[in-house]
Amino acid sequence: MASVSSQQQFRYTQPPSKVLHLRNLPWECTEEELIELGKPFGKVVNTKCNVGSNRNQAFIEFTDLNQAIAMISYYASSSEPAQVRGKTVYLQYSNRQEIVHNKTAADVAGNVLLVTIEGEDAHLVSIDVLHLVFSAFGFVHKITTFEKTAGFQALIQFSDAETATSAKDALDGRSIPRYLLSEQVGPCTLKITYSGHTDLTVKFQSHRSRDYTNPYLPVAQSAIEGGGQVMVGLDGKRLEAESNVLLASIENMQYAVTLDVLHTVFSTFGPIQKIAMFDKNGALQALIQYPDTQTAVVAKEALEGHCIYDGGFCKLHLSYSRHTDLSIKVNNDRSRDYTVPITPVVNLQPSILGQPVPMVGAPAQQYNGSQYTPVSDPAMTPQPQAGWGAAPPAVAQSMPLQMYNNVYMPPGNMPPQMSPGNMPPQMPPGMQFPNHSMLQPTSTLPAYGFDRTQ
DNA sequence: AGCACA
Numbered sequence: 001m002a003s004v005s006s007q008q009q010f011r012y013t014q015p016p017s018k019v020l021h022l023r024n025l026p027w028e029c030t031e032e033e034l035i036e037l038g039k040p041f042g043k044v045v046n047t048k049c050n051v052g053s054n055r056n057q058a059f060i061e062f063t064d065l066n067q068a069i070a071m072i073s074y075y076a077s078s079s080e081p082a083q084v085r086g087k088t089v090y091l092q093y094s095n096r097q098e099i100v101h102n103k104t105a106a107d108v109a110g111n112v113l114l115v116t117i118e119g120e121d122a123h124l125v126s127i128d129v130l131h132l133v134f135s136a137f138g139f140v141h142k143i144t145t146f147e148k149t150a151g152f153q154a155l156i157q158f159s160d161a162e163t164a165t166s167a168k169d170a171l172d173g174r175s176i177p178r179y180l181l182s183e184q185v186g187p188c189t190l191k192i193t194y195s196g197h198t199d200l201t202v203k204f205q206s207h208r209s210r211d212y213t214n215p216y217l218p219v220a221q222s223a224i225e226g227g228g229q230v231m232v233g234l235d236g237k238r239l240e241a242e243s244n245v246l247l248a249s250i251e252n253m254q255y256a257v258t259l260d261v262l263h264t265v266f267s268t269f270g271p272i273q274k275i276a277m278f279d280k281n282g283a284l285q286a287l288i289q290y291p292d293t294q295t296a297v298v299a300k301e302a303l304e305g306h307c308i309y310d311g312g313f314c315k316l317h318l319s320y321s322r323h324t325d326l327s328i329k330v331n332n333d334r335s336r337d338y339t340v341p342i343t344p345v346v347n348l349q350p351s352i353l354g355q356p357v358p359m360v361g362a363p364a365q366q367y368n369g370s371q372y373t374p375v376s377d378p379a380m381t382p383q384p385q386a387g388w389g390a391a392p393p394a395v396a397q398s399m400p401l402q403m404y405n406n407v408y409m410p411p412g413n414m415p416p417q418m419s420p421g422n423m424p425p426q427m428p429p430g431m432q433f434p435n436h437s438m439l440q441p442t443s444t445l446p447a448y449g450f451d452r453t454q
Numbered sequence: 455a456g457c458a459c460a
Contacts, residue, residue: 014457024455051458059458088455095457104459116460150460193460 014093018068021094022058025049026085027173033084034060041074042067046099055173061099068093105196109161113168114195115154117176119188122152127210129180130154133190137170138163142200144209157200168192205241215244215292216324244293245321246300248286254313259336262286265308265316270295274326277334289326296320 014021022034031047038044038060046061062068072091075081081088106114113134117125127143134140134156142157158164172192181188202211206220219241246266250257259275266272266288274289290296300318308314328337 019457021457023457048458052456053460054455056455057457090455092456100458102459106459191460 014095016065016069016072017093017095017097018063018065019059019061019094019096019099020068020071021092022060022082023052023056023090024087025056025058025089026087027056029056029058029084034058037082037084037089038062038067038071041071046101048099048101059094059099106193108194109165110194110196110198111158111161111164112195112197112200113156113158113164114193115156116150116191117152117154117188118191119175119186121181121185122188123147124185125152125176125181125188127154127207129176130156131210131212132180133171133176134158134167137167139212141213142202142209142211144200144202146208155195155197155200157197161194164194168194212293215290219243219322219324241320241322242293242297243320243322243324244291244296245287245289245323245326246296247319247321248288249280249317250284250286250308251315251317252307252313253284254311255309257284257286257308257314259333261308262288263336263338265303266290266299269299269302271338273339274328274337275335276326276328287321287323287326289323 020038022037029049031049034047034049035044042062042064044060045063047058049058051057051059062071072093075091082091083089115130117123127145130143130145131140134143138158140156140158143154145152145154147153156164156167158167171190174190176188176190200209200211202209202214202217204220205211205217206222208222211217248262259277262275262277263272266275270290270292272288273291275286277284277286279285288296288299290299300320303316304318306316308316326337328335331337331340
């Protein structure tokens with residue numbers, strides 16, 4: 001009968017062994033703490049910690065049996081129980097005679113983490129939320145997600161094992177902060193081990209996989225329109241599929257919006273690779289291509305709904321384009337490829353346009369974030385409003401990165417309680433952000449607030 | 455709080 005063998009297994013006295021089984025240990029008890037505990041009784045030659053589904057069990061092995069017996073008998077009659085970090089630890093002889101280290105992929109530190117998301121609604125955790133959470137520790141190269149018997153899992157690829165380890169140490173066993181999840185999603189706890197993988201294969205940007213190193217990767221249809229999983233943003237609202245290319249439509253266009261004006265405005269957030277302008281239903285639209293999605297995301301969030309000129313003129317509406325790389329056939333006053341160092345400029349006569357054309361043929365490399373290209377003769381064209389027009393400043397120079405840092409990269413080895421000093425992102429002077437801006441939650445965003453369940 | 459690849 002099963003009850004007999006379990007009786008056997010759990011009977012109070014195990015046959016002596018130089019290996020002791022410890023349980024009820026505090027979370028992530030270290031090897032050092034186990035050695036300390038055994039020291040008074042003998043030499044601990046081997047340990048194995050974080051054992052069991054709750055990772056709160058361990059084994060210690062003494063050089064010889066007498067030392068193990070000494071420890072067991074001491075605590076059997078002691079009024080003070082064995083303790084680690086003030087927590088009572090229960091000891092007994094192990095049913096094995098030696099510790100065997102079964103080093104699996106999960107134990108050997110690597111740059112890819114296997115993350116199991118536990119909870120009723122684990123599958124509702126979006127890849128974007130995972131990206132945000134793990135980006136706190138360093139650049140996340142790729143993420144793949146999948147459903148296994150273990151539940152909803154993700155593989156998160158970092159540059160190196162050190163970064164992966166810092167993320168694992170900080171997040172393992174913690175829950176995704178409530179404010180990153182939409183209301184109806186229950187608690188989601190992360191259980192993290194190393195994966196044996198070193199480089200994930202991501203064929204498409206989709207709702208289940210992302211490659212953040214390759215903005216040119218095609219976007220799977222599933223990522224754009226309800227591919228089963230709704231992508232949920234920080235505010236719990238639906239997210240569009242992000243892209244490195246923004247589609248801008250310009251409303252109330254009282255003043256001419258030129259290629260250069262757009263270049264100036266959008267350059268604030270990072271180098272621009274290409275711009276293409278065209279008319280759609282009588283309104284002006286433009287596609288603006290950044291080298292990466294992150295920059296486009298920052299630009300979109302910062303500029304959406306804002307006007308290029310004071311007085312509500314030339315209001316920008318931004319969305320993500322399905323394009324990842326624009327094909328610019330010719331450089332003219334409506335389209336330009338800034339990545340090609342020298343290209344003939346067709347149909348573009350500065351005298352005709354009535355303004356200097358400073359960025360013509362300028363290679364993208366010239367962008368350094370501080371170069372501001374003034375827009376022309378104030379008599380002819382109204383100046384873009386203060387926020388964008390006035391020589392942006394050191395603030396703007398570092399802004400895109402700065403903002404990025406604030407959103408995704410809290411200080412390196414973050415302690416759970418984090419530095420309270422994270423400031424909200426700095427904006428160029430004069431710029432006002434609407435309430436719905438995703439940038440706003442930034443100050444409270446980074447990984448503090450993770451709760452340890454149990 | 456109960457024995458180590460889930």
